[in-house]
Amino acid sequence: MSLPLFELESWFTAAEGKYDLTLSHSDCEPLAIADLLTSAEWEAFRSIGLNYGPSDGYPELRRLVAAQYQSIEPDGVAIFNGPSEAVYSFMRAVLRPGDEVVVMAPLFQPLHSIARSIGCAVTEWRPTDEIACTFDVSALEAVCSEATKLIVVNFPHNPTGQMVSETDFRRIAQIARSHHALLFSDEVFRWLEIPPLRALPAACELYDQGVSVAGMSKPFGLSGLRIGWLATRCESIREAVKQYRFNTSEMTNTVTQWLACRALERKHEILARNHSLIGLNLNLLEQFVARHEALLGLRIPKAGTMAIVEQRTGLSSTELCQRFLDDQRVLLVPGKPLGMSDRLLRFGLGRKGIANGLDRLTSFFRRLKPERHGIHAA
Secondary structure: OOOOHHHHHHHOOOOOOOOOEEOOOOOOOOOOHHHHHHHHHHHHHOOOOOOOOOOOHHHHHHHHHHHHOOOOHHEEEEEEEEEHHHHHHHHHOHHHHHOOEEOOOOOOOOOHHHHHOOOOOOOOOOOOOOOEEEHHHHHHHHHHHOEEEEEEEEEOOOOOOOOOOOHHHHHEEEHHHOOOOOOEEEEOOOOOOOOOOOOOOOHHHHOOOOOEEEEOHHHOHHHHHOOOEEEOOOHHHHHHHHHHOOOOOOOOHHHHHHHHHHHHOOHHHHHHHHHHHHHHHHHHHHHHHOOOOOOOHHHHHOOOOOOEEEEOOOOOHHHHHHHHHHHHOOEEEHHHHHHOOOOOOEOOOOOOOOHHHHHHHHHHHOOOOOOHOOOOOO
């Protein structure tokens, strides 16, 4: 089977060259190489060899990634060209046609579309509230069976920023254990929890058949490095993924791995910067929604770089976002390509410029016909 159209990426691709400001990107404000390196490190950077590297990843990077966990050794970490490659390699390595897979929904599309393309029987664990995206772990248990081979989860949740409690996350690991299923956890927004909330335990540490995927793109603002990783204590999973990868990229760029090491050494400094910007932007968005309360309703996120806003303009969100792009040259993502209601909008909180973008959205609201759409702009 072929992979279906990747709707979110298609939305971004169609908007390329048409916007000069974004309100919807999911990463943090990008860093430059100069932000990462001291004078001495600049000299070391010039000496990096452009040779092949180990298939599992640069040893220093694997050591630094393993240090982000409590019980994962460097041998339990494999480095990839971004988290997406880790997702694809894992799914292709462990799944077969007819396998039963349970996935959260809505979810980052490759986390379910790859399993479907393989020919797996995919069952969705849907939220109890489709707009607020709250999940009941008892409902997950109800859709699992003795034939379930894989459970796929994502917390902090993309795109809503919602979470489950640590107690519920441990229940998810126990459900996987009781069904002898693998547990795949997309943790790319981990470390971006909004205080006082703390990070959930990593799935790779809760369960010996658990797999955690994360990377440098979202919390560090280093999406251009294309560095992600897979962490697990299960040797058979690591070996299967490694063997599959020998037929694809084989290894990860050694230069960007070296830069990722420098970023991980500055983890607390970089995360403090990004937490500060997310907090500031969330406050601006809350104030904006309050000024437009007849049109908008905000679902306060608990973690990550995104917030979901329900809009009540009389337009679908797809139409609203397209008109906003054409009129104001600002990128905004509707709910439909995210697998959500077309009443919803996704706002990114990790980048600079949100105040300008919200001002342009106010101008856009004023340009819509009030008698048709019930618009009144503050």
